Amino acid sequence: MAEFDDYINLNKIDMNLKELLTEMKNISEVIVDLAYAALMFDSEEIAQEVSDLEDEMDNLKYAIRIKAMMAARTKEDAKLLSGLLQIANAAENIANAAADMVKLQEFPLEQRPFLSFILKESDEKIRMTQLSADSDMVNHTIGELGIESGTGMRIIAIKGRQGWIYDPEPEIKLRTNDSLIVRGTEDGFRELCKYTSGKEAWDPEEAAIHG
Amino acid sequence: MAEFDDYINLNKIDMNLKELLTEMKNISEVIVDLAYAALMFDSEEIAQEVSDLEDEMDNLKYAIRIKAMMAARTKEDAKLLSGLLQIANAAENIANAAADMVKLQEFPLEQRPFLSFILKESDEKIRMTQLSADSDMVNHTIGELGIESGTGMRIIAIKGRQGWIYDPEPEIKLRTNDSLIVRGTEDGFRELCKYTSGKEAWDPEEAAIHG
Numbered sequence: 001m002a003e004f005d006d007y008i009n010l011n012k013i014d015m016n017l018k019e020l021l022t023e024m025k026n027i028s029e030v031i032v033d034l035a036y037a038a039l040m041f042d043s044e045e046i047a048q049e050v051s052d053l054e055d056e057m058d059n060l061k062y063a064i065r066i067k068a069m070m071a072a073r074t075k076e077d078a079k080l081l082s083g084l085l086q087i088a089n090a091a092e093n094i095a096n097a098a099a100d101m102v103k104l105q106e107f108p109l110e111q112r113p114f115l116s117f118i119l120k121e122s123d124e125k126i127r128m129t130q131l132s133a134d135s136d137m138v139n140h141t142i143g144e145l146g147i148e149s150g151t152g153m154r155i156i157a158i159k160g161r162q163g164w165i166y167d168p169e170p171e172i173k174l175r176t177n178d179s180l181i182v183r184g185t186e187d188g189f190r191e192l193c194k195y196t197s198g199k200e201a202w203d204p205e206e207a208a209i210h211g
Numbered sequence: 212m213a214e215f216d217d218y219i220n221l222n223k224i225d226m227n228l229k230e231l232l233t234e235m236k237n238i239s240e241v242i243v244d245l246a247y248a249a250l251m252f253d254s255e256e257i258a259q260e261v262s263d264l265e266d267e268m269d270n271l272k273y274a275i276r277i278k279a280m281m282a283a284r285t286k287e288d289a290k291l292l293s294g295l296l297q298i299a300n301a302a303e304n305i306a307n308a309a310a311d312m313v314k315l316q317e318f319p320l321e322q323r324p325f326l327s328f329i330l331k332e333s334d335e336k337i338r339m340t341q342l343s344a345d346s347d348m349v350n351h352t353i354g355e356l357g358i359e360s361g362t363g364m365r366i367i368a369i370k371g372r373q374g375w376i377y378d379p380e381p382e383i384k385l386r387t388n389d390s391l392i393v394r395g396t397e398d399g400f401r402e403l404c405k406y407t408s409g410k411e412a413w414d415p416e417e418a419a420i421h422g
Contacts, residue, residue, distance in 0.1 A: 025247065028243060029243060029244070029247075032239060032240060032243060032305060033240070035301070036236065036240075039298070083315050083318065086311070086312070086314075086315055087250070087312055087315070089311070090246070090308040090309065090311045090312040091308075091312075093304065093305075093307070093308035093311070094243060094304075094305050094308045094309070096304070097301040097302075097304035097305045097308065098301065098305070100297070100300070100301045100304070101297070101298055101301040101302075103297075104294050104297055104298070107294065146363075148363035148395065148396060148399065149361075149362060149363035149396070149398070149399055149402075150360075150363075151360060152357075152359035152360035152361075152363060152365075154363075154365065154395075170396075184359065184365075185359060185360070185381075187360070188359065188360055191360075
């Protein structure tokens with residue numbers, strides 16, 4: 001089986017069932033937002049990440065299946081674990097659908113001119129902003145800044161020098177030129193951009209009053 | 212075709228392509244959150260709504276297909292519109308996966324005791340709170356209250372006397388006993404509950420400072 005194993009990420013097998021399911025759940029939630037974002041911003045890069053996350057899902061599903069089989073010692077165990085595999089299956093199907101969506105990027109641009117327009121028009125929620133060197137958000141963590149409670153904008157993903165971070169933890173530090181993909185209201189976004197551009201000093205309390 | 216038409220919602224055909232795609236997109240985003248919420252709260256009611264939304268998706272997909280065919284006058288049109296149908300397809304597949312997930316609710320509870328525990332444990336984000344008669348949020352619109360910018364909690368759905376509202380607009384007024392399904396940080400949720408329970412007076416500015 002050595003040849004087959006080359007194709008999968010064996011490290012995943014070291015995670016426990018709960019961790020595996022958590023990761024699949026998180027990916028299935030973020031991948032839908034990212035797929036729409038890829039189409040809206042006509043971004044090959046985001047589309048590539050969607051497709052990488054889909055591959056990741058395949059690894060996770062293989063790992064969770066192996067783990068579940070190893071964990072089942074009785075028929076009762078097996079019944080319980082089959083429910084878990086059903087969720088894992090559904091999460092993978094969501095990822096597959098998201099990956100299908102971004103395959104549109106492969107078509108020449110002239111064959112899909114109004115898609116990004118329609119999606120941008122129709123969506124009041126997903127937007128992108130880049131962090132200016134002048135912004136005093138630079139070198140602070142998301143947690144310190146309290147962006148979500150200050151502006152109501154949730155950060156779906158960050159693209160920085162190191163690559164992409166999805167569903168970032170509060171400990172993640174923002175850097176100059178980071179691109180933030182965010183979800184929220186139009187007012188919240190306008191507010192946020194004042195700070196990411198460096199036009200105004202970041203003050204979460206202030207942001208909430210004007211937001 | 213009259214018999215066949217009885218099974219679909221013909222009103223959907225009156226919407227334009229953009230409206231149809233928007234509605235499919237919105238449902239595909241909210242249905243994933245709702246499916247996980249149904250499992251987490253072991254709620255048959257939320258599961259039922261997921262399955263109703265899946266039916267709605269079928270109607271929308273039929274309508275968008277009809278509309279696209281009627282709109283295509285040239286081969287170029289048809290190429291453009293096929294991209295739109297590909298997105299609609301993917302959105303429907305997401306809804307199908309979400310509906311598969313909640314089918315677990317049909318199993319007896321003893322066959323799925325640790326699923327809701329695992330999902331609740333693993334998820335820091337989706338929670339439910341009910342509006343007390345004492346809360347001064349009662350009879351105000353979501354827009355007036357500025358819940359998202361005040362606490363960072365996004366309202367995914369509201370269950371009230373009239374049934375469910377998904378992805379509610381700012382004009383929606385909150386009523387006593389409404390259940391809010393919300394997504395956000397643990398701190399934001401704790402903050403929000405002070406106001407929904409009526410223990411503290413709602414003040415968005417105040418909420419942001421303590422949040």
